[in-house]
Amino acid sequence: MKKLLALLAATIMTAALAQVDVDSLDPSGQTVTFWHQHDEPNRVDALDRFTADFNANNPYGITVEHLYQGGYGDIFRKMLPVLGTSSVPNLVVGYQNQTATYAVADGMVDMTPYVNSEKYGLTEEEKADFFQGIYQADVFPSFDNQRFGFPPNRSMEVIYYNIDWLEELRSAGLIDFDGAPSTPAEFEAAACAAVQQPFSGATSDTNVLGFEIDPDASNLASLTFAMGGDVFDYANNEYAYDSPEAIEAMTFMQDLFNQGCAGLATERYGDQTNFGAGTTLFTIGSTSGLPYYDSAVSEGAGHDWSVSVVPHVTAEPVQNLYGASVGIPAGKSPEANLAAWLFLKYYTSPEAQADWAVSSNYFPVRQSVAESMGDYFAANPTYEKAFSFLPYAKSEPPVPGYDFVRDEAAAAMVEIAEGADVEATLSRLDEFGDIELAAQSQ
Amino acid sequence: MQDTAPAPTSSPAARKRIRFKGEWLTGYLFILPATVLIGLFGLFPIVYAFYMSLYRWRVRQGPFVGLDNYQQLVGDWVGAASFIGGLLLVVVAHSLWIGGLRFASGWGRWGRLLGALTLLAAGIAISLGWDRLMTTGDRDYFASLVRTFYYGFISVPIQIALAITLASMLYQNIKGRDWFRMVFFLPYVTPAVAGGAVFRAIFSPREERFANQVMTDLGLPAQRWLYETEPVSELVVNYFITRFGGPGAELVNFTGFWAGPSQALLTIIIFGIWTYTGYNAVIFMAGLANIPKNLYEAAKIDGANGRQQFFHITVPMLSPVTFYLTVLGFIGTFQAFTQLYVMRSPATRDAVDTASLEIFDMFYLRNNFSMAAAQSIFLFVIILILTLYNQRILGRRRTS
Numbered sequence: 001m002k003k004l005l006a007l008l009a010a011t012i013m014t015a016a017l018a019q020v021d022v023d024s025l026d027p028s029g030q031t032v033t034f035w036h037q038h039d040e041p042n043r044v045d046a047l048d049r050f051t052a053d054f055n056a057n058n059p060y061g062i063t064v065e066h067l068y069q070g071g072y073g074d075i076f077r078k079m080l081p082v083l084g085t086s087s088v089p090n091l092v093v094g095y096q097n098q099t100a101t102y103a104v105a106d107g108m109v110d111m112t113p114y115v116n117s118e119k120y121g122l123t124e125e126e127k128a129d130f131f132q133g134i135y136q137a138d139v140f141p142s143f144d145n146q147r148f149g150f151p152p153n154r155s156m157e158v159i160y161y162n163i164d165w166l167e168e169l170r171s172a173g174l175i176d177f178d179g180a181p182s183t184p185a186e187f188e189a190a191a192c193a194a195v196q197q198p199f200s201g202a203t204s205d206t207n208v209l210g211f212e213i214d215p216d217a218s219n220l221a222s223l224t225f226a227m228g229g230d231v232f233d234y235a236n237n238e239y240a241y242d243s244p245e246a247i248e249a250m251t252f253m254q255d256l257f258n259q260g261c262a263g264l265a266t267e268r269y270g271d272q273t274n275f276g277a278g279t280t281l282f283t284i285g286s287t288s289g290l291p292y293y294d295s296a297v298s299e300g301a302g303h304d305w306s307v308s309v310v311p312h313v314t315a316e317p318v319q320n321l322y323g324a325s326v327g328i329p330a331g332k333s334p335e336a337n338l339a340a341w342l343f344l345k346y347y348t349s350p351e352a353q354a355d356w357a358v359s360s361n362y363f364p365v366r367q368s369v370a371e372s373m374g375d376y377f378a379a380n381p382t383y384e385k386a387f388s389f390l391p392y393a394k395s396e397p398p399v400p401g402y403d404f405v406r407d408e409a410a411a412a413m414v415e416i417a418e419g420a421d422v423e424a425t426l427s428r429l430d431e432f433g434d435i436e437l438a439a440q441s442q
Numbered sequence: 443m444q445d446t447a448p449a450p451t452s453s454p455a456a457r458k459r460i461r462f463k464g465e466w467l468t469g470y471l472f473i474l475p476a477t478v479l480i481g482l483f484g485l486f487p488i489v490y491a492f493y494m495s496l497y498r499w500r501v502r503q504g505p506f507v508g509l510d511n512y513q514q515l516v517g518d519w520v521g522a523a524s525f526i527g528g529l530l531l532v533v534v535a536h537s538l539w540i541g542g543l544r545f546a547s548g549w550g551r552w553g554r555l556l557g558a559l560t561l562l563a564a565g566i567a568i569s570l571g572w573d574r575l576m577t578t579g580d581r582d583y584f585a586s587l588v589r590t591f592y593y594g595f596i597s598v599p600i601q602i603a604l605a606i607t608l609a610s611m612l613y614q615n616i617k618g619r620d621w622f623r624m625v626f627f628l629p630y631v632t633p634a635v636a637g638g639a640v641f642r643a644i645f646s647p648r649e650e651r652f653a654n655q656v657m658t659d660l661g662l663p664a665q666r667w668l669y670e671t672e673p674v675s676e677l678v679v680n681y682f683i684t685r686f687g688g689p690g691a692e693l694v695n696f697t698g699f700w701a702g703p704s705q706a707l708l709t710i711i712i713f714g715i716w717t718y719t720g721y722n723a724v725i726f727m728a729g730l731a732n733i734p735k736n737l738y739e740a741a742k743i744d745g746a747n748g749r750q751q752f753f754h755i756t757v758p759m760l761s762p763v764t765f766y767l768t769v770l771g772f773i774g775t776f777q778a779f780t781q782l783y784v785m786r787s788p789a790t791r792d793a794v795d796t797a798s799l800e801i802f803d804m805f806y807l808r809n810n811f812s813m814a815a816a817q818s819i820f821l822f823v824i825i826l827i828l829t830l831y832n833q834r835i836l837g838r839r840r841t842s
Contacts, residue, residue, distance in 0.1 A: 073806075076806070077806050080501065080806070080809075083501065083502070084502075101501060101809055102501075104500070104501055104502070104809075105501040105502040106502070107501075206649060206650065207648065207649075215788045215789060216788065264669075264789060266646060266647045266648060266666075266669060266789070267642070267643075267646050267648070268642075268787075270648075400809070401807075401808065401809060403806075403807050404803065404807035404808045407788065407803070407807060410788035411788055411791040411792070413788075414788060414789050414791060415791070436808065439500070439808070439810065440500065440809065
């Protein structure tokens, strides 16, 4: 009987929440706290500007306070104990898999009614202005297509390469293609040629590598995408680390290691440092690292460099696009949720997005913003080049428990780099991921 | 008729009773803040962790499952009982042995024999229990307990030995004593994250980094340090095989408990020793100040040299401090988290994951709150037995 009553109460509550009439809400006088991971001065300055502007100009007297809460992991750990309580912030940054974990505990507000609200939401035109792949990334099919987040920015996994060194290898007849390698075969040829002929402008002659890679689940996913596969089977809701494409990707990586052409990054951002010093020809990393690569090269060998798509076997490149979105945790009143949404709407408006993209070096999420960034593109051609890869974007699985699977994936990459059997290692990882995924819903 | 008897407050017995009650109340009022604080932040979390461990709890509380989480953790109750029972038997064996020493007669010999047999039984119980736990229980967790064991049993004795030596040296009338005291204490107050960053740089696998430079200067091969997951024993033996074994010599591959810690873990142990030795030395120095000077004077008159004075006066007289630091050291290493967390990387895989890290991952990465709670309680029991063991052995030595 007790259970029946609880079920009835939950059903009524869910129905009430689902039918919240956003247009009739009044967000006046609400205070919004926004937990985020941005501590880089340019980004903090931009957020200061946004909140000051919003607080001064919104007609409802809403006050927004943005609070740095550590990295993504720190925020996730702070959120878990307060889920579903009034201690949650009004807005929180989170990767889709983290948001999915919150959602397992009914800890997130479905933003669909807010986004679709006639009075407070977005028009169809505005919705269409978003890059659709990015816009849809926060709609969770595994949670009845509820929207648990809204994207303010994205970044992408790309190959960083030393243009001058590639040119030297080409002049020496060690490689026969122009520009950056676009296929795994070209990539392998260049990476191994680099070990034979170090870069003339390098600041050091030790630890010369063709490719330096940080063991990381996103890198594993990027290489698998480029082989035409995925690390998750969405049709069957299970991991696909043992797919032929993932095996091909890791075999490719292992071959490079076996030939002495590749190595693991042995220090935090060590790959960046070595790239800057001219001792590593290729690295793989996020586009949000562009300014840091720029600094590393300026302080290092000063060579010409750029970014390219991950070498692929598919007709078109397939690029790993990622980035945290901002969601509204459950636990506050609908009015407070509306106030949070209004700030988010402002934060993703074309004006704020243009400022945010330039300040943060993230990609904007709206097409109209890109059109207005001509000057910035002109001043930052590498950014513009990376931005042009957006149409080839694909994302990693937005499933709960992926954080732990990511750690195991990184460990599997290390094992493979050290010579473990690729198929057996990935099969073990796949099994582990599936068990972990199943356990999340228990 | 009115009662003319004096009011009870005026009699000496009543006054005494009131004074006693007053003292009683004052005493309780004094300990109330500490009791509340310890109860709230010390005991309540333990009780709550136990409560959580009885439910299925992944982000949100699920149904009551009783001891299912413990069952899943240990796999087999016989193994767990054998292991925990074995640990407790060690304490019993020690008591029997010490009891036997008190009697010079035949009873004493029987007591010691019984103690020895109990110790043997304890060893067998621990070994068999452990084997079953590893086979049927959560292998990752029990492997992390082994690494915790290495971490504690290697770092604490070294910390204590170094600290007592340092303290004795700093207690001498040497020039710049205060400066040295400050320098040795500095690692303790250095934030673990900052210290960790420096140690990561020193023990980087890059050949040009400090630790590898030293190795190269000594004619030894550069090491992978924090990235090396192989046991140190295997690395050392293989080094000698490669160096002196001639071509074709087969390299060894050590596995299991007796292979010892990985090089990555050993590097973190060095970091731990660096952090806590200075702190321990300062505590030892406070202990040295309490040793009566006339003991040394008498020893000198009797012709004892510095070494003899150290081993026969300083070390025994410092045993209360040694006991205190050892107990705290073991509890600290079994709970150690920060140093390990900041030093680990994907490349180390699980080679440095001690029990605390395993529990942390279970909680925050796997979102399995109830299993993390069960693991915490199991670790708590082990720490409790270890503390009991320390108290029985070192505490008895201290009081004797």
